[in-house]
Amino acid sequence: MPDGRAACYHSRVGESACLPSVASAVPTATVTARHSALVRVTHWITTLCFFALLVSGVEIVISHPRFYWGETGNDLTPTLFKLPIPASRNLVPTGYGYVLPDQNGWSRYLHFQSAWIVIFTGLLYIVSGLVTGHFRKNLLPDGSDLSWRALSTSIRGHLRFQRPSAAEAWSYNVLQRLSYLFVIFVLFPFVIWTGLAMSPSFVSVFPATVNVLGGQQSARTLHFFVTLALVAFLVVHVGMIVLAGFWNRVRAMITGTMITSRAGAPLADTNAGTNMERT
Amino acid sequence: MSEETSSKLSRRKLITTGLAATAGVAGLGVAARLAQRYGLIPPDHGGIYGLGETLTYASQRLLTRHSLAREFSRSQISKPPFPNEIPPLNEAYKRLQAGGFADWRLTVNGMVARPVSLSLDQLKSYPSQSQITMVQCEEGWSYIAEWMGVPLARVLELVEVHPQAKYVVYFSIDPEWWDSIDMADALHPQTFLTYGMNGGELPVGNGGPLRLRVPRQIGYKNVKFITHLTVTDNLKSFGKGLGSASPEGGYAWYAGI
Numbered sequence: 022m023p024d025g026r027a028a029c030y031h032s033r034v035g036e037s038a039c040l041p042s043v044a045s046a047v048p049t050a051t052v053t054a055r056h057s058a059l060v061r062v063t064h065w066i067t068t069l070c071f072f073a074l075l076v077s078g079v080e081i082v083i084s085h086p087r088f089y090w091g092e093t094g095n096d097l098t099p100t101l102f103k104l105p106i107p108a109s110r111n112l113v114p115t116g117y118g119y120v121l122p123d124q125n126g127w128s129r130y131l132h133f134q135s136a137w138i139v140i141f142t143g144l145l146y147i148v149s150g151l152v153t154g155h156f157r158k159n160l161l162p163d164g165s166d167l168s169w170r171a172l173s174t175s176i177r178g179h180l181r182f183q184r185p186s187a188a189e190a191w192s193y194n195v196l197q198r199l200s201y202l203f204v205i206f207v208l209f210p211f212v213i214w215t216g217l218a219m220s221p222s223f224v225s226v227f228p229a230t231v232n233v234l235g236g237q238q239s240a241r242t243l244h245f246f247v248t249l250a251l252v253a254f255l256v257v258h259v260g261m262i263v264l265a266g267f268w269n270r271v272r273a274m275i276t277g278t279m280i281t282s283r284a285g286a287p288l289a290d291t292n293a294g295t296n297m298e299r300t
Numbered sequence: 301m302s303e304e305t306s307s308k309l310s311r312r313k314l315i316t317t318g319l320a321a322t323a324g325v326a327g328l329g330v331a332a333r334l335a336q337r338y339g340l341i342p343p344d345h346g347g348i349y350g351l352g353e354t355l356t357y358a359s360q361r362l363l364t365r366h367s368l369a370r371e372f373s374r375s376q377i378s379k380p381p382f383p384n385e386i387p388p389l390n391e392a393y394k395r396l397q398a399g400g401f402a403d404w405r406l407t408v409n410g411m412v413a414r415p416v417s418l419s420l421d422q423l424k425s426y427p428s429q430s431q432i433t434m435v436q437c438e439e440g441w442s443y444i445a446e447w448m449g450v451p452l453a454r455v456l457e458l459v460e461v462h463p464q465a466k467y468v469v470y471f472s473i474d475p476e477w478w479d480s481i482d483m484a485d486a487l488h489p490q491t492f493l494t495y496g497m498n499g500g501e502l503p504v505g506n507g508g509p510l511r512l513r514v515p516r517q518i519g520y521k522n523v524k525f526i527t528h529l530t531v532t533d534n535l536k537s538f539g540k541g542l543g544s545a546s547p548e549g550g551y552a553w554y555a556g557i
Contacts, residue, residue: 085440092372093434095382095441110439112385125438126550127349133557134352221436222360222516222556225367237434237442 050280055191055273060155063146064274070139071251077128077135078248084109084125088245092236101242136216143209159193160202166195185265190279197261204254208247215244339466339482343535343543344553357554364556365484369515372432378443381498382435383505386524393473393525401509406455406493410469410531413460420495420509426450431490437519438555445506447513448496453487456531464533467543470512471528479523479544480535480553481514490515493526517555520546 056064086104087094094100096112107117109124150156165171175196185194193201217223218231218240234240262270273279335341340358344350389397396404401420409415428448436442452468468486471478485491492513495502502508507524514521535543543553 081438081440085437087441092376093378093442093444095378095443097380097382098378126546126552129438130349130352130550130552133356133552134349137352137355217557219436220360220557221369221434221518222364222367225369225516226363228370231370237436241440 052278053281054277055279056277057153057155058277059146059149059153061274061277063142066142067139067146070135070142071255073131073135074139075248075252077132080109080124080128081132082245083107083121084123085113086115087113088242089238090235090242091238094238136213140213143205147205156202160198160205162195162198166198171195182264185261189265190281200254200257204251208251208254212244212247212251215240215247219244342552342554343480343541344547349552353552353554356552356557360554360556361482361484364516366488367516369431369433369490372434372444374432374446376444377432377446377498381445381503381506382441382443383503384437384519386505386507387474387476389504390474396473397504404509404527406510406527406529408455408459408529408531410529411462411465411533412456412531413462414458416459418455423450423455423493423510424495426454428496429492430496431492431513431515433490433513433515435515435519435522438551446498447492447494448499449492449494449513451489452491452493452512453489455493455529456486459531461531462533465531466533467531467535469530469532469535469538469544470523470526471530472523473525473527477523477525477545478539479512479521479546480532480538481517481521485514485516488514488516518557520551521555 082104083106086106086108087096087100088102088104089098090101096114103115106115107119107121108115109121111120150160166175172195175194179196189197214230215234217227218234219237224231224237231237231240234243269280335354335358340354340361342353342357345354404420405417406420406423407415407417427450429451430446430448432444432446434442434444456468465483467480467482469478469480481491490513494507494511494513495509497503497506497508502511507522507526510526511524512522512526530538532538535541539545540548542548546555547553
């Protein structure tokens with residue numbers, strides 16, 4: 022790996038320091054390092070596991086699309102809320118005249134297997150992130166970025182769907198940093214915790230993990246809400262990638278490199294490259 | 301970066317990777333051997349979900365050998381108790397039900413010194429115990445009830461289980477429904493042969509006249525209408541050898557989560 026690229030990867034708000042030294046040698050576009058191998062591998066394993074957990078989780082919820090607060094809840098007790106969907110068990114009063122096929126067996130197997138894999142992947146990511154300084158260098162926002170003015174500028178830019186600035190191809194903006202940190206250090210731990218708090222065996226050893234949440238049904242309801250938050254993150258995350266140039270960003274997360282124009286700006290996508298050349 | 305440092309680096313990297321891979325494979329081998337020896341591999345460990353199942357069972361078994369399921373106060377008992385749907389009762393059951401379950405028998409055999417056949421009255425003559433614990437279904441619903449019965453450990457003590465026994469297989473009067481637990485769960489103080497609920501007889505809808513309660517595992521391990529127990533050191537000869545009817549229907553044998 023050329024030294025110029027390595028320097029680029031760890032630089033903060035890239036800018037000129039981040040420009041690949043070979044840029045001038047290539048007439049239109051060049052390839053620059055963006056994500057480390059560990060970040061890429063853990064990212065895609067997590068993506069796969071998240072989809073497996075989501076699909077199997079939806080299947081499990083379909084068997085009883087009713088939610089409660091407290092320790093217990095069943096068809097004879099009042100709900101906190103119900104999902105207006107049919108169920109895969111004929112016992113649940115949904116108002117629909119039909120019952121969906123039961124998918125809980127493989128869903129539970131897949132759910133727990135994916136949970137194990139995502140936990141090991143997450144631990145690897147967090148330990149290596151602490152060791153290499155990935156969190157400190159790439160995710161922890163600068164103090165100045167956290168001022169109200171900087172934050173509101175960033176929020177306004179996002180609300181106007183402004184295309185990210187060139188520098189943001191090499192570094193994350195403050196909202197991006199905060200949301201990534203929130204997902205990694207708040208939502209993922211909380212979804213694992215609320216999941217384990219539903220396990221009768223796990224809570225026999227650590228009863229406080231379910232008691233502080235208000236009971237086993239509360240843990241289930243919270244598990245559902247954290248999932249909604251994670252899905253909301255996913256939607257915005259993919260939306261931002263589309264806005265910033267889908268294929269170039271996805272390419273960066275697969276190959277680790279990003280195609281940039283002569284000026285060092287990331288190409289929004291391959292077509293944008295030709296446009297840029299004309300102008 | 302010079303040629304020399306680059307080749308040194310790659311050689312070092314190669315050696316490190318090789319050592320790490322060897323250590324990894326050896327580590328996995330040792331882990332598998334130890335897991336087998338300490339009974340940490342579930343009977344349904346084959347197939348694509350075997351990894352997850354083995355990790356869940358092994359870690360929970362190591363963590364929860366002696367832990368007690370949460371017990372609740374009398375005021376937390378669900379009113380009314382929730383009777384889940386039960387499969388159509390067969391003729392054998394209906395005949396015994398007509399006789400007030402006076403002829404209901406629980407037979408215990410397998411790797412035991414003294415196989416027995418017990419009536420409900422005989423079971424009830426042993427000191428009765430109670431627990432206020434939760435039944436939670438894999439679907440998501442749950443209820444709390446007070447369960448009365450005799451600890452399974454008491455019955456296993458009576459029949460004198462062989463020391464090499466590893467599992468207790470339990471059968472419902474419904475031939476479709478049978479399951480098994482390891483000795484850690486079988487000898488656990490909260491594993492009950494339950495005949496009473498909330499101060500009365502165990503209702504049919506909740507598994508009366510006899511249900512096995514395994515409160516550290518979810519609903520479907522708590523088989524209703526129990527008539528027979530077999531103690532064994534090998535689950536291969538039962539059904540398809542997956543440990544219970546559940547994996548044959550696509551559900552995990554171990555249900556601590």
